[in-house]
Amino acid sequence: MSAFTREELQAFIDNGMIDEDTVNQVKELQERNDLLKLHKHKVWYGSDGYWHTYYFPKGATKRKPKKLKSEEDMKDFIVEHVRETMSNSCTIESLYPIWLENRENQTDSPATIEKIEYNWKKYYLSDPNFIKKPINEMNRVYLKNWCYKKIHDFKLTSNAFTDMMLIVREIMDIAFEDCNIIDGNYAREIHIKKTAFTVRPKPKSEDTVLTVEMRVLMIKECMKMFISESDVLALAIAICLYTACRVAEISGAKFEDFTGNKFSIQRQIVRNGKLVNGKYKRLGYKVKTSLKAGSERRTIEVHDDVIKILALIKQYNIGHNLPTDSFLFLHKGSFVNPKILNDELHKVCDRLEMKSKGFHGIRKTIASLIIAGGGTLTSAKDYLGHASEATTINNYVFDVFGNEKSNVIIKEAVSLPKVFEK
Numbered sequence: 001m002s003a004f005t006r007e008e009l010q011a012f013i014d015n016g017m018i019d020e021d022t023v024n025q026v027k028e029l030q031e032r033n034d035l036l037k038l039h040k041h042k043v044w045y046g047s048d049g050y051w052h053t054y055y056f057p058k059g060a061t062k063r064k065p066k067k068l069k070s071e072e073d074m075k076d077f078i079v080e081h082v083r084e085t086m087s088n089s090c091t092i093e094s095l096y097p098i099w100l101e102n103r104e105n106q107t108d109s110p111a112t113i114e115k116i117e118y119n120w121k122k123y124y125l126s127d128p129n130f131i132k133k134p135i136n137e138m139n140r141v142y143l144k145n146w147c148y149k150k151i152h153d154f155k156l157t158s159n160a161f162t163d164m165m166l167i168v169r170e171i172m173d174i175a176f177e178d179c180n181i182i183d184g185n186y187a188r189e190i191h192i193k194k195t196a197f198t199v200r201p202k203p204k205s206e207d208t209v210l211t212v213e214m215r216v217l218m219i220k221e222c223m224k225m226f227i228s229e230s231d232v233l234a235l236a237i238a239i240c241l242y243t244a245c246r247v248a249e250i251s252g253a254k255f256e257d258f259t260g261n262k263f264s265i266q267r268q269i270v271r272n273g274k275l276v277n278g279k280y281k282r283l284g285y286k287v288k289t290s291l292k293a294g295s296e297r298r299t300i301e302v303h304d305d306v307i308k309i310l311a312l313i314k315q316y317n318i319g320h321n322l323p324t325d326s327f328l329f330l331h332k333g334s335f336v337n338p339k340i341l342n343d344e345l346h347k348v349c350d351r352l353e354m355k356s357k358g359f360h361g362i363r364k365t366i367a368s369l370i371i372a373g374g375g376t377l378t379s380a381k382d383y384l385g386h387a388s389e390a391t392t393i394n395n396y397v398f399d400v401f402g403n404e405k406s407n408v409i410i411k412e413a414v415s416l417p418k419v420f421e422k
Helices: 006-014 020-037 071-089 092-106 110-124 140-154 158-178 212-229 233-243 247-251 304-319 338-351 358-372 377-384 389-395 403-414
Strands: 051-055 064-068 262-265 268-276 279-288 298-301
Touching (some): 051 071, 064 071, 092 110, 092 158, 092 268, 110 140, 110 268, 110 279, 140 158, 212 233, 212 304, 212 338, 233 304, 233 358, 247 268, 247 338, 298 377, 338 358, 377 389
Antiparallel strands (some): 268 279
């Protein structure tokens, strides 16, 4: 009997050619035949009137003979034995390479695969007893205890726990849905008490964002570096100090993205890589014509200063025989990757003898300025390209005035000077 794909069987149902019960019978028969093919020992009918074969009992190193009266009984025995053997050999470790390859095929973000590999090494390879344990022996109690131990040992936040669990949850999906070796995915049924997670205190404003004065100093320093040293990359930092671009977005910005005072942010430069023999290998950087996951392309209105900076970049490129119809910033004939711009930002901070805040710090500074200036949370979210307002308010709004000025603002906001006047 020839095998049918799931899609073909579903088409038979949709077209009324066969009913669903018949389809299930066909699928069970196909699965049975597939399992029979996996039995590596000869099956024969002996002169004693019995059907014979060999098999390896669980944990045995030597094969054992088996005989049964009917051929159907022998097939039933082989099917159950092969299924049990597969179950016992199916572990998180054995399924990980298969799952990771599928994951790579489903995403165009090498950084995602790199993050998964990092979590695999950190949480799973360091726990051989867990990854080598047969999945069919992992009940709900066992998995729940394992989760709580990981949370305790690594002091995991709720988000870090979710990242870690991605691997075991999706691998157990395979064991449940594709391999049929477990009756359900317990990893998706586990609920952890909120009190178990580590709660990271919100960083202090002075350690996270630039004050209004510091931002002005940085922009002036970037202009100085360009004018006195022809350091055109400093202008990339200056643009970010106005637009709150992600470093990957300013790396991928082109002259054509600017029309009047409008800046269309629509691509980014990201790390490139792929799996080679089951290991993630970095392959430089590539252009990605979409933005960070959860973010949509956005068009923002920019300050007149940004347009002036853009004119300086064009003038620089013309003077250095560089194109003005390509990326804003070029290095060795190609786009400038985010690492180079991160180094440039550190250089600007070092020259000002200030602690580097990074591009995320710049984005948080702009978000805080929008809110402090009377802008709505929605406008801040849209300007930064966040997927939700919760991301903006929970992680991007800080004090950009400093304690002394903030105290004055608070005092003025809550004061009612005429209350006690006669």
